[in-house]
Amino acid sequence: MALSSNVVNYLVWRYLQEAGFGNAALQLSRCWLRDPDSLPFAKNISPHTLIRILQDGLEFDKLRAEASNTVAQYNFGTDHGRPYSARNGDLLTLDKGIPAHELAAEAANGVVQEPPPKKGVKRKKQPKTNGVPAEPRLERSEPEVNGDPMELDQHGTTQPTNSVNSVRAESEPAPSEAESPSVTDIPISTLRIGADALIQTDDIADLTAHTTFIPAPKDFQKVVEHSSWGPEEAPLLLAAGKSILQLHNVAKATTQGDEARVITMDLPIPVNNFDITALCWQSEGEITVSAREQCVNEVGEKMTMDKLIKVVGDTSHAISSTAGLVTTLRWNPGMELLLSISTDGEKGSIKIWKHDSDSIPAWADFTATQIYDAYWISDAAFVVCGTELFKIYEVDGESLTTQRTLDTPITWETIKYDTSSGIIAALGMREQQYYLGILHPNDSINLQVHEYPDRYPNDLDFRVQSANNTLANGTSLPSTLLATCSLSGHARIWDANEPFACVRRLSTTDDSQAFKTAFSPDGTLLAAAGPDAVTIWDVEKREVPIACWRAKQCPASKWNPSVDGEFNLGWDHDSSRISIALGNQIAIIPIPR
Template sequence: MALPDLTSHHVNYLIWRYLQESGLGEAAVMLQRAWNEDPQSLPFAPYIKAHALVSLVQKGLHYHELEHSIDKEGNAKAITSADYFFGPLEAQKTVGEKSTDQAVSPPATINGTELKSRGIIVPVRHETAKSPSPAEEVDGDGDVSMGIRADETQDQEPEAPEAPEATHPTPTTGPSVGVQISPAKAADLSPDTAILHVANDHVTRTLWRPWDPTVVVAAGDSFCSIWKLSSSSAPVEIKLVENEDDSLVSAVSWDPTGQKLAIATYNDLSGTVSIYNVDGYALDLLPEMPMILTGLHWTPSGSHLVIVASNSKTTELVLYDPYSEFVPPQAIDGLIYDLSWSGNNQAYVSGDGSVYQCDVDSGMIRVSREFQSDSPNTIWTYIRCANTGNSSVAVAASSETASLWIPTHDMRLDDTHHGDITAIDLYASPQSWSPLQKGQKIILTSFSTDSTVKIWNIDLDEKHFDCIHCLSLGSSIPALAGGLSPDGYALAASSKNKLFIWNTERGGNAMATWTMSGPEEVKTEEGPDRAVNGQNGSADLPDRSLSWDTDGKKLAIGFGQQMAIVNMQR
């Protein structure tokens, strides 16, 4: 039977898999982009076993050794140092020992042991590297390590048993250590940044229109405007709220289609919701409610809008449907601080000491389950959700205690930062991200006033938070706002006068920055600031807002009375 031709696709795929298995995720992505966007779609891909490239090279080395162990007549002959493919044995040992520490082989056994691939997102573990024993180097086909010959293993002393893995989170003191070499100098985004003076009040919210990188909303306590951007003409502002009647803006939200913009205002402890189209024309005005409206949340389908209305003692979740009659709201004792959807019909809200699961059905919203934390007085400031295919994952964060809590999976981690948490973001990678991983990767980012941003890999099966990167903004530079790009490739953090952008996988040094300069830096500090409890007690820190556009190619940053539009397409 004739052997099939070996093509560049076969070789590239084996190298790509090897890079994945070795934890060199960024190098694998670079090869993938230059060669094939979806290597797993190749017809032979399902038949390639783990460590195929290493196994194939080992077989070739055995054949090379066998070829040099017989003469032309087929008689056995002694092998000299010059006959070995990699030279003398001593040179092979040196290479083998070094390569073990540098993760040439992934940290997994081959016979019957589950492969612990690190995939695209590579955890950085602060553990002492353990050299595999000869038994661990033998695969199912009888191939042995390139670094140790079989006839040398008998005289070696048995290795000490491996220490059990620590259950405490990975230490995260100090800056992140990337898997690949980080850029020596971050790219300067200033040439690709436009500055807009948007109001005489602080910008507290920036919000891109979904699927439209030319329309962005800027809002503050006393104003809200739609800005239409153009590469060939000056930006056009459409003013929606100008504080002429002393109404204050409390929430802003685009529907998922970008056709409706909901704006909540309040005056004399009464709240109103107005809905506009992209051109600023009013589409609907909801009845006034005798409460402060603190949140507007469209369902992922855009068919409903949940309004969070609060007073000093009670919060109501009001479901708005333009085609249905008024339905009774869902009342919850205490305050609600955040809401996140896990699907069209399910959301999670965070409050004082509890997280609530809410279901939307038959035009109504109701609490179906309450998760109570161990500390009833803890304020769960933020909540984010993701779907893993089999279940929903809800992650809550307490700003003041710097605690992370996953009530849906009974996981909690306290003292994650030395200062207040100022933002969190969650990303569930698709199962096709890495051919080696089982299920999805849950990536969580937390931003803090302690001058760090942390990237966590959440293992739901083992109930473990693994801090894979601790990113530093610099001494006494708090992260005031931040978020992941929609594809999870990058994350951005805004400080008082600087923007940092990192590669999520690599971590390390920032790959791009933008710094305010000149008169803009002075204007930033004008107007009221909000109080944030920092690492050393209470400190006055300015509001910052940051949002990615849908394609992850532009950022809108609110600072002072201005908004920066950062274009990263170049």
């Protein structure tokens, strides 16, 4: 597509509005076109298009440099100076320091004052029409070139420009002095008074200073491998792993910069020298864990025992010692069923427990290959995935039946389910190639598969749908959003209803590796995190992050990103905090709302 002057000017005009520079946008429209929104292509321009074009250009330059093994042409460094948003504040003042909302009110009354004249510009007295001064015309002391010496015309060719009106389209006649628009002729929209100031690309909150670190256990043999926030009735963080099972009550900080108070409680379980391999919340006061205990028998032989244990408050009891090495626990609140997935050599084991007093599962089944993940998709059905395995089961009365088996040569490692749309998504790999899979209810017998475009994808999550998932201008993103992340330093957002349409490709803070990704429980924010950084986006407002957290800005004694261990990410129930965990390190990061 050939760029024209009108297209370029319109994109700049829209950016100036969206960034809060109302006076600059007003001046541009006065020098160029009375009503830019009347241009025939204006209805096709989505919010923040200029920013997206520039970002795409930078990404293309980066990819071109990588492909040709050369240096990127565009590099603005890490110091971009003082942010405009910090200078202008919430009201985004204009040239004379008048808050934009006051200027808008004055414009409605026809008393808007002109900004002070610039050097090199002479002003003539203008006749009044019905008591209102006509639009002042600008005369320059000497001819000047407007912008670049050559301007793009409607056909993509160049032509010289000699005046401030030369950027007007050929089809747009220059207004006469009598027709020249006054300031009051051009309405000032909410964008011009700063309502959409959040588009500022450098307005990224730094969350590092407000982090609360949970004290690490003094026993170095204790290592956190799992963490999980409790339900709304119990906003506690459960941490479990090698010889550790704790609940942390983290108060919300009352003063910025102060760490919140943390109360920690060890949960008693009837095992010693254990390793928690899986866990799940059942209610605000009930938790089920799988513990592998290292013990020595009466003749001195070392052996391991796997137990399912239910914890209720400050008491606990073993459910079963026959569940095997459990890697996944899923609770079904509707039917009050506990699903456990375990491995036995190269085979997978599925067990469903109906009562926590039963030592033997109510239903069981086995697969020929390993199972890596499972998810309840209804009160009676669940899906499992693994090595060349994608299978849906149903609990039908007193029996466990196979609803359908999908043939696949891929090893699926992670699976998620969206309750609103009924879509199942999974990440997997085969022969060093990674894949994203979608099983749509409209085509429930065909697993749609797509080669993942980034290196080393490792997590995915669906967004909870809500009435708030709408852009400021009334439009909205696709109804079913699926987020994925990878170690390449990118997160992607997909339209799960249109496999495989990538809605956005987002860059993480400092291009850091993302091990985990998750939407906030209210569906408004997306987090992608790894040991080095956490990135937060408001996907409805902009593609640039709204906040970030960097490990390098934390004391090494409290967070060391090079520690070996399982990395965990989780949201509090009210979307106000996230937790990250690595080794014995747990950080609670408040999120600005």
